[in-house]
Amino acid sequence: MHLGCERFFQPGYAANLTSAWLPALEGVVDKLESGASVADIGCGHGASTVLMAQAFPRSTFRGSDDHAASVDTARERATAAGVGDRARFEVASAQDFPGRGYDLVTMFDCLHDMGDPLGAARRVREAIAEDGTWMVVEPAAGDHVEDNLNPVGRAYYGFSTLLCTPASLSQPVGAALGTQAGPARVRELVAQAGFSRFRVAATTPFNAVYEIRP
Numbered sequence: 001m002h003l004g005c006e007r008f009f010q011p012g013y014a015a016n017l018t019s020a021w022l023p024a025l026e027g028v029v030d031k032l033e034s035g036a037s038v039a040d041i042g043c044g045h046g047a048s049t050v051l052m053a054q055a056f057p058r059s060t061f062r063g064s065d066d067h068a069a070s071v072d073t074a075r076e077r078a079t080a081a082g083v084g085d086r087a088r089f090e091v092a093s094a095q096d097f098p099g100r101g102y103d104l105v106t107m108f109d110c111l112h113d114m115g116d117p118l119g120a121a122r123r124v125r126e127a128i129a130e131d132g133t134w135m136v137v138e139p140a141a142g143d144h145v146e147d148n149l150n151p152v153g154r155a156y157y158g159f160s161t162l163l164c165t166p167a168s169l170s171q172p173v174g175a176a177l178g179t180q181a182g183p184a185r186v187r188e189l190v191a192q193a194g195f196s197r198f199r200v201a202a203t204t205p206f207n208a209v210y211e212i213r214p
């Protein structure tokens, strides 16, 4: 299942992350080029972490996930890609990942899987620099069921029912945002956690990229 997630998402990240999504965020590429500290939360096998570490050799990347076997694989992927010096990985939940003062915090296709996304958002608010950016990549979803009655929405409701919603329900709080959280729900959540700015920075047929700032 974890390998399947990596194989499903990695091509989309390879096609969009450094060429379109990061450049869509205000001032982030400049910081990454000169040397930023980045936390990639819920990193799974590290597909996103490795792509960013390859593109921005002056920055440091700290990936974390609460699934220990995924963290082991992420380390292997970073070593194989030759970025093990600047991409490090550890087992941690999104509600208490280590570190502070991050210029960029990223979450790729994982906020909606978390049992306590509000707890995670509050932890990001504590850990991010005052001029930092939180990039949340989520499945492309409208705010209403009828907005998702299309081929991508049908596939994602399937994932949601079999994977994302049970994953969230298995954790404390069990918020169950599901795959189809939509921008309105995510905006409400980050405002509750103390962020003041929220913007849909980019979209593809499969993903929405949210820029969230203190």
Ligand SMILES: C[S@@+](CC[C@H](N)C(=O)[O-])C[C@H]1O[C@@H](n2cnc3c(N)ncnc32)[C@H](O)[C@@H]1O
Binding pocket: 005, 006, 009, 010, 041, 042, 043, 044, 045, 046, 047, 048, 064, 065, 066, 067, 070, 092, 093, 094, 095, 107, 108, 109, 110, 113, 114, 115, 116, 167, 171
């Ligand atoms: C669909 S996978 C995405 C993985 C990776 N970000 C990617 O895009 O390939 C969701 C990930 O969220 C992680 N996850 C779920 N709940 C978590 C939590 N509370 N804290 C940290 N990681 C969590 C899972 O272990 C899994 O690796």
